[in-house]
Amino acid sequence: xxxxxxxxxxxxxxxxxxxxxxxxxxxxxxxxxxxxxxxxxxxxxxxxxxxxxxxxxxxxxxxxxxxxxxxxxxxxxxxxxxxxxxxxxxxxxxxxxxxxxxxxxxxx
Amino acid sequence: xxxxxxxxxxxxxxxxxxxxxxxxxxxxxxxxxxxxxxxxxxxxxxxxxxxxxxxxxxxxxxxxxxxxxxxxxxxxxxxxxxxxxxxxxxxxxxxxxxxxxxxxxxxxxxxxxxxxxxxxxxx
Numbered sequence: 001x002x003x004x005x006x007x008x009x010x011x012x013x014x015x016x017x018x019x020x021x022x023x024x025x026x027x028x029x030x031x032x033x034x035x036x037x038x039x040x041x042x043x044x045x046x047x048x049x050x051x052x053x054x055x056x057x058x059x060x061x062x063x064x065x066x067x068x069x070x071x072x073x074x075x076x077x078x079x080x081x082x083x084x085x086x087x088x089x090x091x092x093x094x095x096x097x098x099x100x101x102x103x104x105x106x107x108x
Numbered sequence: 109x110x111x112x113x114x115x116x117x118x119x120x121x122x123x124x125x126x127x128x129x130x131x132x133x134x135x136x137x138x139x140x141x142x143x144x145x146x147x148x149x150x151x152x153x154x155x156x157x158x159x160x161x162x163x164x165x166x167x168x169x170x171x172x173x174x175x176x177x178x179x180x181x182x183x184x185x186x187x188x189x190x191x192x193x194x195x196x197x198x199x200x201x202x203x204x205x206x207x208x209x210x211x212x213x214x215x216x217x218x219x220x221x222x223x224x225x226x227x228x229x230x231x
Contacts, residue, residue, distance in 0.1 A: 001170075030215070031215035033217040033218075035153070035218075037153075042203060042220075042221040042222065042223050042224060043153065043203070043218075043221050044219075044220070044221070045217055045218065045219035045220070048208065048217045048219070049215065049217075054219060086152065086153050088153075088217065088218070090213060090214055090215055090216060092213075095167050095213055096155065096167065096169060096170075097143070097155035097158070097216075098155070099152060099153040099154065099155065100152075101152055102152040102153070
């Protein structure tokens, strides 16, 4: 089955840039979506189709995808960005949706 | 405003059954695929099952295939998950989520999500 690997944690100072990676075999050929989940809350879509933002999501959130790595970038990080982040793809070989292992972003 | 409200969770013994429901509002329900995604306590997200707009296409995670059945009633704007032969490892918060298109598969995302209903499988 298709595996998506994320770093368990990323720490960043306020105002700096956080980069969260999502590794998968030839992930660049897939559409990658990203979710933010704050403690006790349901996940929220922050980026879809590699780099598009749903309405209401700040421009500080951006995405890219190439080769074996997709990346969610959070610019000018704020305290409110502290959350778990998950990547997600559709695996056509298994007809299953797959989530990444998740990354906890800590704002120092 | 799109709203998804799950219900039906609870404490159930191993081997027993439970039926989850998800009431949808604020969008044209039968234009979209719908999904169930679960999250075990302290763990990550796991896609459970998805169903296309007309129930013509359905998929299940390997971990629940043969035990869980997804269905929908477009007249009632409702999504269901019948869970049989429950195991301790099925203990999780179950979320209902709207798909990004009318088909359950493909390059789709989940947006929005409900607040979830907790299923605890324990004797």
